[in-house]
Amino acid sequence: MRLTIIQIMEENPPSENFSLKDLPSASKIDVVSRCILSIFSNNIEQLDISFQAIFSKTDIHVLTVNELPLTDEIYDEISVASLIKEVMQNTKSSNGDISWASVVDFQQYIFSVVSNHQTTYYLHENGLSIKEIKDVLLREESLCFIIGGRHDISQEHEKILDSLGAQQISLGKKIYLASTCITSVLFELEKQFEH
Secondary structure (H helix, E strand, C coil): CEEEEEEEECCCCCCCCCCCCCHHHCCCHHHHHHHHHHHHCCCCCCCEEEEEEEECCCCCEEEEEEECCCCCCCCCHHHHHHHHHHHHHCCCCCCCEEEEEECCCHHHHHHHHHCCCCEEEEEEEEEEEHHHCHHHHCCCCEEEEEEECCCCCCHHHHHHHHHCCCEEEECCCCCCCHHHHHHHHHHHHHHHHHC
């Protein structure tokens, strides 16, 4: 199954010289790094996963991660943030499959990603429980899940998602970190693969 996870960061992009000692001040790169870790530290054979973080305020940019470079070291939040910084600065020719690009139009970009998938869901507290759609998930060859960053997805961006046919799903009434939301979605998918 092909799975794209999009994180809409209601933030400006970080400076390419952001400090690794203060990741929260760098447009919440700590949140993005934890999400990347939650995806790529769990190897689910049946999933071909791509992660995109969209910094959606002025000067829109997208960070795309398809895999992390192989290393003998264990990745942590700082080492992932360091990779992001290197890609932004273009100081290394190879960082695995990670890219940083500017986007002219948010709606057009989201449409181009969503249209490449059979079904798109975005996490919302008022959405249908993910447990109610678990049987549907396995019938799809390509899924797109969209989550917020530190803040919920803005109403403006929700309207765009609704207009593109994205469906609201919920993980329950509790409020979770974005990385925990990703882990929960992957856990639900993995459970289905085991049946």
